[in-house]
Each structure stands twice: as structure tokens, then as C-alpha cells.
Amino acid sequence: MEVLEAGGYVTLISNSSSQVDDAISEIAQQRKYPLDKVCTKVADVGDYESISTAIKECYEWRPFDVVICNAGITSIGYMDETKITDVDLVIRTNLTGVVYTVHSSLPLMKQRSSKSNPASIVLMGSLASMHPCYGCGIYTATKHALKGLAECLRFELLPFNIRVTLCCPGFAKTPLVSECQSILLEKTALLPEDQRRIWQNLESIPAIMRVVDFYNPDKLEEPKDIARATVQGIKKGSFLVVTSPCALLVTTFSRGLFPAESIWTTIIEIVIFASLKLTMSTYLFKAFVYKTIRQQRCGTTP
Numbered sequence: 001m002e003v004l005e006a007g008g009y010v011t012l013i014s015n016s017s018s019q020v021d022d023a024i025s026e027i028a029q030q031r032k033y034p035l036d037k038v039c040t041k042v043a044d045v046g047d048y049e050s051i052s053t054a055i056k057e058c059y060e061w062r063p064f065d066v067v068i069c070n071a072g073i074t075s076i077g078y079m080d081e082t083k084i085t086d087v088d089l090v091i092r093t094n095l096t097g098v099v100y101t102v103h104s105s106l107p108l109m110k111q112r113s114s115k116s117n118p119a120s121i122v123l124m125g126s127l128a129s130m131h132p133c134y135g136c137g138i139y140t141a142t143k144h145a146l147k148g149l150a151e152c153l154r155f156e157l158l159p160f161n162i163r164v165t166l167c168c169p170g171f172a173k174t175p176l177v178s179e180c181q182s183i184l185l186e187k188t189a190l191l192p193e194d195q196r197r198i199w200q201n202l203e204s205i206p207a208i209m210r211v212v213d214f215y216n217p218d219k220l221e222e223p224k225d226i227a228r229a230t231v232q233g234i235k236k237g238s239f240l241v242v243t244s245p246c247a248l249l250v251t252t253f254s255r256g257l258f259p260a261e262s263i264w265t266t267i268i269e270i271v272i273f274a275s276l277k278l279t280m281s282t283y284l285f286k287a288f289v290y291k292t293i294r295q296q297r298c299g300t301t302p
Helices: 017-030 048-061 084-110 137-156 175-190 193-203 205-212 223-236 245-254 263-280 284-298
Strands: 010-014 038-042 066-069 119-124 162-168 240-242
Touching: 010 017, 010 048, 017 038, 038 048, 048 084, 066 084, 084 119, 084 137, 084 162, 119 137, 119 223, 137 162, 162 223, 205 284, 223 240, 240 245, 245 263
Parallel strands: 010 038, 066 119, 119 162, 162 240
Antiparallel strands: none
């Protein structure tokens, strides 16, 4: 919606025709965006031939300057209790799908990008790109990988005037979060009696996430706010876009050797880093986290 509001053209690619139809219906309901500015394709990001064909067809319809890699799924649960098919699917969608999308788009984007008209690639990471998401190990691994990919592409594409933006929102009101909540609620009905231990383990995840990941189901981010922040970041050419105070704190610790684009942001992060590092050095946070995990999973305290 943000792109259409600015007068741009939009191409939507999804592996689900129903999701595409729902998106078009939502746009049509607004009654202020011309549908001839929207192109839709059904393709699987985890299938190179499928996604590359869709991207080429979209480019033929309307050459694009911005690519947003937004596909993402998760599988909530502890590592040894996660089906290997779920592991493969999360990696295929969250990481391989992004690589395939970027690989297919770059040759086309290089034809149009210039110093006066730079192009942009946006990788939709998350708070898990910089901080572990408890109970979602594979998801966290793929989002960490996107951060590394974005950092490499940022410099690799400098000569071609193609900017790279890594957007790292926190927990949002999206199907991804609601589906995880539903899984936790339904697991007990799906498991036989002799496997109820797995449910008891899963049941502890939200409580631990509140401490480790600052998760609060009553204060989820609005998708429209994340979209607005992402579009603003693209316009500014920002490499890292965060959408919550919590993410800003985590960013301070995980940005790495390369400073922020703004000197003022760098100064603020230095101040925050020193204060938080001093707090962390007392091991109070570590002790609190460890105590919470032992209580929730084992029912014991150290």
C-alpha cells in the first residue's frame, strides 16, 4: 500500500493463488489505487526455475527498481523434536528462496540502476537476525544468515548503484506469529499420551521468550508501521531498518564493525552500548535468563 500511495507500480509474487487473490481484494477495497498498477504472479521462491521465470515476466511487464524479499515461515519447537521436513522447508523458504530471488533479479536491476536512479534490494530479516528467537532455532539460523548475506551484498553491489536494506522488525501482527500461537495451543490435542512431554516442553516456550526475546503478545507491531518504516528506509538508502525500541537496543550490540550511516546514530549507539554493556557485565541478565529457562523446562532453580 505504501508504494501504491507514492504512485509506484507493484508486483506481488506468492506461492499461493489464494494469498494473491486476498491481496488484490484488499487493494480493491481501498478504492483509491488503480489495479492496473499491480501485477501478480504465483511462484515458489524455493524453486529457482519458478521464481526466476516469474521475475523475468514481471520485469517485462514493468521494469522494477526495488525488490523486497519478504517470504518467511517458521517451525516452533526444540531442535531434536522438530521434523526434518520442517527444517528443510524453513531453510528453503527463508534463505534459499531469498538467494534465488536476488540471484534472478540482479542482472535485470543492473541494466537500470545508476547514480541518479539507484536500485534497492530489501531483505526482510527480523529481530532474530541479531538475537536468538528462543524455541525457533532454524528460523533464527536463517535470519542470521540473511544479515550476513545483506552485509556482503551491501559492498558487492556498490559499483552498480544498488543499495541493500535489511529490515529487522520485532514480533508483528502477521500470520507468522498467529500461526505459531495456534500451533502451541493445538499441539496437546495432536499428540498421543506417551508424547505429552513434547507438549509440556513447547508450552514453556512463550514464557521463556518473554524473558529472552522481550516477547509480549499484547504489544505486537502493526504491519502497516513496518511497511512505512521499510519504505522510508529505502528512500533514505539505509542499510539497517529497525521498527521497535527493543530492536534498536539489540542493533547496538550486533551491528558489527561497520558504523551506521549517520554520525548521530553512531554516537547514540556508542552511549547505549556502554550503558548496556556495563549492566550486562554484572551477569544479572544472564542469571535471570538461566533461572527462567530452568524453572520453565525443568521446574527447578539453580
